Amino acid sequence: MVASIGLNSESLQSIADEVARSLSNAMVDGRSAFITTAVTYSNGSSVVVRLDHDGEFFFVSDDGQANLNAEMFGGLHVFARIAVDIAKRFSVDYDQRSFFILQVRRHQLPAAVAIIANASAAAVDRTIQAMERLKIKASRDLFVNRITEAFGTKAVFDVSVRGSSKEWEVDAAVVADNRVEAVFEFVTPAPPSIAFAHMKMGDISAMFDRPRTVIVLSDYDRTDAPMRQILSSSADSVVAAKATTEEYRKAA
Template sequence: MVASIGLNADDLQSIADEVARSLSYAMIEGRSAFITTAVNYPNGSSVVVRIDHDGEYFFVSDDGQANLNAELFGGLHVFARIASEVAKRFSVEYDQRSFFILQVRRNQLPAAVAIIANASSSAVDRTIQAMERLKIKASRELFVNRITEAFGDRAVFDAAVRGSSKEWEVDAAVIAANRVEAVFEFVTPAPPSIAFAHMKIGDISAMFDRPRTVIVLSDYDRTDAPMRQILSSSADSVVAAKASLEDYRKAA
C-alpha cells in the first residue's frame, strides 16, 4: 500500500512553483532577458527565447537560434523556405534570421514566449524531415539506376509477385522467360517501412518455388542493426542502395 501524504494548498503551490522553475529559467544580459524554455529542438537542446524591452512594449524573438541549428546540420537552404511557412502558421514574423513578435505587452509575454519557442522548434524539426525526404528520394533514384544498369531489359519495376498468402507489388523484379528470378524491395529506416517489407518479403520467401529476395536499404548505416537482423531473417540478402552493380547482381 502506498502511504498518502497530506498536503495543504500552500504546500502544493510551493511544489508546483518549484517544478515550473526547473522547467524554465531566465538569464539577464544588458537590457535583454533570455528565457530557457521547456520546448526542445530535435537534438534535445532547449529553445531559448530572447525578450528586449522597447518602451511600453517588448520584442520577443528566438534570436536566430533555429537558423543557427539548421546551419550547423547543413540544412540552411531548406530551412529558408520552411521558416517562412512556419512563421505564417504561427502568426509570427521571420526576417531571414529570427522568428519574432513586435510590440508585445507585458501581460502577453508568457503566450508570446511559448509561440516563438514552438515556432522555432517546429521549423528545425520540419527542416530535418524535409532533408530526410530529399535523401530518400535521391537514394531511391540511385536504387532505380542500379537495378536498371545491373539487369537491363530483365528489370521490371512495381512488379506483381505471388507470395504464400497473396500477390504483392514489389519495387523491382528480375524477370527472364516469364519467370521471376529475383525481387528487390526498397526500405527506409522508418519502422513502418521495415515492418511492411518484413511482412511482404517474408511471405514471398515462404513460397516453395520462389525467387531470390533482396532488401535494399535507403540508408544502411542509419537502419538500426536489430532492424537489419529482422530483415535478414525474411530475405536472402540485405544490401545498401549505394552498393555496387556487382553487389546487386550477387544478391540476385
C-alpha cells in the same frame, strides 16, 4: 490499499512553482533577457527565447537559434523556405534570420514566449524531415538506376508477386521468360518501413517455388544493426542502395 498523501493548497502551490522553475530559467544581460524554455529542438537542446525591453513593449524572438541549428546540419537552403511557412502558421514574423513578435505587452509575454519557442522548434523539425525526404528520394533514384544498369530489359518496377498468403507489390523484380527470378524491396531506416518489408519479404520467401528476395536499404549505416539482422532473416540478401551494379547482380 493506496495511501493518500495529504497536501494543502499552499504546499501544492509550492511544489507546482518548484516544478515550473525546473522547466524554465532566465538570464538577464543589459536590456535583454534570455528565457530557457521546456521546448526542445530535435537534438534535445532547449529553445532559448530572447526578450528585448523597449518602453512599455517587448520584442520577443528566438534570436536566430533555429536558423543557426539549420546551418550547423547543412540545411539552411531548405530552412529558408520552410521558415516562411512556419511564420505564417504561428502568426509571427520572420526576417531571414529570426522568428519574432513586435510590441508585446507585459501580460502577453508568457504566450508570446511559448509561440516563438514552438515556432523555432517546429521550423528545425520540419527542415530535418524535409532533408530526410530529399535523401530518401536521391537514394531511391540511385536504387532504380542500379537495378536498370544491372538487369537491363529484365528489370521491371512495381510488380505484383505472389506470397504464401497474398499478392504483394514489390519495388522491383528481375523477370525472364515470364518468370520472376528475383524481387527487390527498397527500405528506409524508419521502423514502419522495416516492419512492412520484413513481413512482405518473409511471406514471399515462405513459398516453395519462389524468387530470390533482396532488401535494399536506403541508408545502410543509419539502419540499426539489430534491424538489419531482422531483415536478413526474411530475405536472401540485404544490400545498400549505393552498392555496386555487380553487388546487385550477385544478390539476385
